Amino acid sequence: MQGNFPPSKWNKPIFDDVNEVVRLVREESPEHCILKIDSFSKAQDALFESGNNHFKSTEFKAGSYTWVFSVYPKGNKEAGGADHLSLYVTLVDKLDFGSFVNAALRFFIYDKNRDNYLTILDIRDKRFHTLKSTFGIPKFLPLSSFTDASNGFLVDDCCAFGVEVLVRSGQQVKGSVVSGLEAKQVKGSIVSSLEDKCDRTYTWRIEHFSNLKNPSYSPEFCLGEWS
DSSP: OOTTOOOOTTSSOEEETTTTEEEEEESSOOSSEEEEESSHHHHHHHHHHTTOOOEEOOOEEETTEEEEEEEETTOOGGGTOTTEEEEEEEEOSOOOTTOEEEEEEEEEEEETTTTEEEEEEESSOEEEETTBOEEEEEEEEEHHHHHOGGGSSSBTTBEEEEEEEEEEEEEOOOOOOOOOSTTTTOSSOOOOOBTTBOOSOOOOOOSSGGGOOSOOOOOOOOBTTBO
């Protein structure tokens, strides 16, 4: 019920150039995923007792890919989100090395007082790939705004969040993952074999770099006509 509540302070679009997002209000429900929490305080206590710091949705489909939506009720502090709600989405599908998915992200929180959604849009598309499968907004909403009942986000200990993932484009590349190439060098190297085609870039992933004591060398690769 909307009641006689004043318009939300986010009623007009707000452009945040620093975080490259737009904040606005819309009435339509999120199309891809809604995460509803009926007893936020109890769910939060249970979450922290289990040693976790974020809620996860069930897997959902968007743009023929599988995703998971996550909410950090105390903020993702490692990403600078202390004292805020932090919202993220993760690509579940395992992409081949060199493949990617470009997607525009929209995050939501339900305003029960006004029966609409505070929506945050990423200005730039995000590129999901094998080395980075999670993107989000560390400072989605200050906790002080979230817990203020007049804003309508947390009412009777209930709240709801949502996400839309608009897949723009993608590229599938057949690659191979090779681990433990020459044990005397580096364990866990990743080599992209683009069907015997030489690319202009080469990526060599090194695990446990800080533990290396002796010189290490990448596997042989080609660049143009050179190797």
